[in-house]
Amino acid sequence: MDYFMTVLLPMIGGLGVTMGIFLITFFVSIPLGFGFTLMTRSRFKIINAIAEVFIYVMRGTPLMLQLLFVYFGMPLLPVIGPILTFNRFPAACIAFSLNYAAYFAEIFRGGLLAVDIGQYEASKVLGLSRFQTMVRVVIPQMIRVSLPSVTNETITLLKDTALVTIIGVAEVLHYAKAAVNRDATPFAYLVAGLLYLVINFVITLVFKKLEEKYDF
Amino acid sequence: MDQHVIQVNNLTKSFDGNQVLKDISFTVNRGDVVAIIGSSGSGKSTLLRCLIDLEQADGGTILVDGKALIENGVSVSPSQIKKVIAPMGMVFQHFNLFPHLTVRENLELAPKLVKKMKQAEMDAACERHLKQVGLFDKIDAMPKTLSGGEKQRVAIARALMMEPDVLLFDEPTSALDPELTGEVLAVMQELAEEHMTMLVVTHEMGFARGVASKILFMNQGVILEEGTPEDIFEHPKHDRTRDFVSSLSNKD
Ligand SMILES: Nc1ncnc2c1ncn2[C@@H]1O[C@H](COP(=O)(O)OP(=O)(O)O)[C@@H](O)[C@H]1O
Ligand SMILES: [Mg+2]
Numbered sequence: 001m002d003y004f005m006t007v008l009l010p011m012i013g014g015l016g017v018t019m020g021i022f023l024i025t026f027f028v029s030i031p032l033g034f035g036f037t038l039m040t041r042s043r044f045k046i047i048n049a050i051a052e053v054f055i056y057v058m059r060g061t062p063l064m065l066q067l068l069f070v071y072f073g074m075p076l077l078p079v080i081g082p083i084l085t086f087n088r089f090p091a092a093c094i095a096f097s098l099n100y101a102a103y104f105a106e107i108f109r110g111g112l113l114a115v116d117i118g119q120y121e122a123s124k125v126l127g128l129s130r131f132q133t134m135v136r137v138v139i140p141q142m143i144r145v146s147l148p149s150v151t152n153e154t155i156t157l158l159k160d161t162a163l164v165t166i167i168g169v170a171e172v173l174h175y176a177k178a179a180v181n182r183d184a185t186p187f188a189y190l191v192a193g194l195l196y197l198v199i200n201f202v203i204t205l206v207f208k209k210l211e212e213k214y215d216f
Numbered sequence: 217m218d219q220h221v222i223q224v225n226n227l228t229k230s231f232d233g234n235q236v237l238k239d240i241s242f243t244v245n246r247g248d249v250v251a252i253i254g255s256s257g258s259g260k261s262t263l264l265r266c267l268i269d270l271e272q273a274d275g276g277t278i279l280v281d282g283k284a285l286i287e288n289g290v291s292v293s294p295s296q297i298k299k300v301i302a303p304m305g306m307v308f309q310h311f312n313l314f315p316h317l318t319v320r321e322n323l324e325l326a327p328k329l330v331k332k333m334k335q336a337e338m339d340a341a342c343e344r345h346l347k348q349v350g351l352f353d354k355i356d357a358m359p360k361t362l363s364g365g366e367k368q369r370v371a372i373a374r375a376l377m378m379e380p381d382v383l384l385f386d387e388p389t390s391a392l393d394p395e396l397t398g399e400v401l402a403v404m405q406e407l408a409e410e411h412m413t414m415l416v417v418t419h420e421m422g423f424a425r426g427v428a429s430k431i432l433f434m435n436q437g438v439i440l441e442e443g444t445p446e447d448i449f450e451h452p453k454h455d456r457t458r459d460f461v462s463s464l465s466n467k468d
Contacts, residue, residue: 121270122312126326126378127302136325140316216316216358 007188010175015195017089018171021161022199025096026154032097033104040109051105058102063095064163070095071167092164096157103153111146112138144214151207155200172196219282221246221382221413222267227276228289229262236262238437240276244382244430247411251424251445254434255460260417263434264384267415268301280304281381305375309387311367313359319346319370320355323377331378338377345373349403365396369403383407385416401427421465425449433457 039051058066071091074084086094115138123133162173172192179188222244229237236259244250252260265271267278267285275289284292285300292300314322323342327333333341346352349369359367368388375383385404389397401423408414408427418424424431424445431448433441433456441448441457449465452458 116310116312118308118310118312119314121306122308122314124270125268125301125304125306126374127298127330128326132329136329137314144316214316216360 003187004191007176007179007191010179011172011188011191011195014170014172014175017169018158018161019199020089021092021096021164021169021171022158024093025100025157025161028093028097029100029104030150032101034108036101036105037108037112040105041112055102055105058099059106063099063160064166066099067092067095067163067167088164088167088169091167092161092169096160096164100153100157104150107146107149107153108142110149111142111144114145115141140214144216147207147211147214151204151211154203154207158199158203159196220244220279221248221281222415223277223279223282224267225277227263227266227273227278229259229266229271229273229275236437237266237273240437240439242432242439242442244413244415246381246413248413248430249408249428250415250430250432251428252415252417252432252434253419253421253424253448253460253464254432254440258434259437260434261386264306264386264415264417268304268306268384269297270306302378303381304384305378305380305382306384306386307368307371307375307388309390311359311364311371311391313367313371313374315359317359318355319351319357319359319362322359322370323374326374327377341377342373345376346370348376348406349373350399363396364392365399368392368400372400372403372407382413382415385414385418387417387419389418389420419464421449421461433460435460 036051036055039047040055042048042051070086071088074086075081077084119137119141120133123137128136161171164171165174165177168174172195176188176192180186220243224243225241227237227240228235240259240263242250252263254260262271266273267280269285272291273286273289277287278285280300281303283296283300285297286292291297314325317325320342323345324338327338327341342355343352346355349372351366351369351373354362354366354370359370362370372383372388388404389400392400397420401420404414404416404423405427416423416428426445428445431443431445432439433448433454435456441452441454448457449461452461
């Protein structure tokens, strides 16, 4: 039990960092992703193209590479490098938010496609503006369709936060590794695994509630 | 003051080279119930949808309450379009209720957002129109719990909430099981008796014959024949009209 506490206590500190990256990424990448979804549906070809390329690059390259690029690569860029120099934690949040925005953009795009054209037509003949139609009619239906995929993606996001050890952010896995190396027992890995499971349990519960709310 | 509620002159519409409406002209007077009949693909839906800007005509003129939606092939400005189509409501084949909203919320969404109606006023109108379609007990139901006939009656009530001068119906009973069409047609008949101006695309010959004041028979993008139910059903001028009418009437 004592050993459990000596392993767990530093990990609790790491858990704060893990949750920080997780929550910031979640709350930034969802609206950002929806913004990209709207861009892919814009009338203007150039806006379309920007969003398509962004999504393609973010989904087509490893998240680990993006992480390394933001933290180690961008500061080395000529001219703009100094402005694009970030500490470990913000660098991790930036890379994760951009990457996950691309995935959420694709999920929301699918969700929008699932909304029947008749919903737009009914809204129009009732006199709703485009904005009112989007907010009051389309988005709630998009959310229902997207929720299961968003749940999956969110669970993946939590697990992916472990990748940030590569740029030396001290989160849960970082402390687990340190303990395992120090004490030559895998116990700390099990504790870390348990922490991820507990958080994912909570995430799953929250999304279950949301899915119930959006079950119409 | 003998202004037509709807006046259409020389309307044309193509979908990528396929001319679907060819030189359509007709008028609708206040209180008219116009049944638009014709075989599938003859352009009935397209015509109805052009009137309320769900499709944009290529040529011709549409006047609603004397105000142009399109004049000699030139559409008016988007803000003007909104104003011109505002006095019209539409009921769709597939109801298009908002699935995430209760019956009450379906009815009250547009009055609240578009007309900024007061809650008490909306609730009163909601109650009145739901009673009119016989569904007041479903006020808090979700659409998915309703039968097709009930959904369509809610859709009609929702359209009535905006107090339209004209109601457009595109095959309102075609998606319903046969035993459910009657309840919807009964509501429409009551509206007709209250002198609601209606344009109804339908295959229900009983309704066209019994309720319509005027029938347009469409064939391959033109109004081949136009007249009273008596004209169309008893003395059709064209063989096509007779064939169409008798083929559908015999089904019942
Ligand atoms: N959005 C569209 N794009 C291309 N063709 C269409 C479209 N809507 C209708 N059409 C064509 O126009 C013709 C008339 O269709 P429609 O007005 O729906 O006929 P009806 O309602 O009388 O069955 C059909 O040949 C149909 O395929
Ligand atoms: Mg049709």
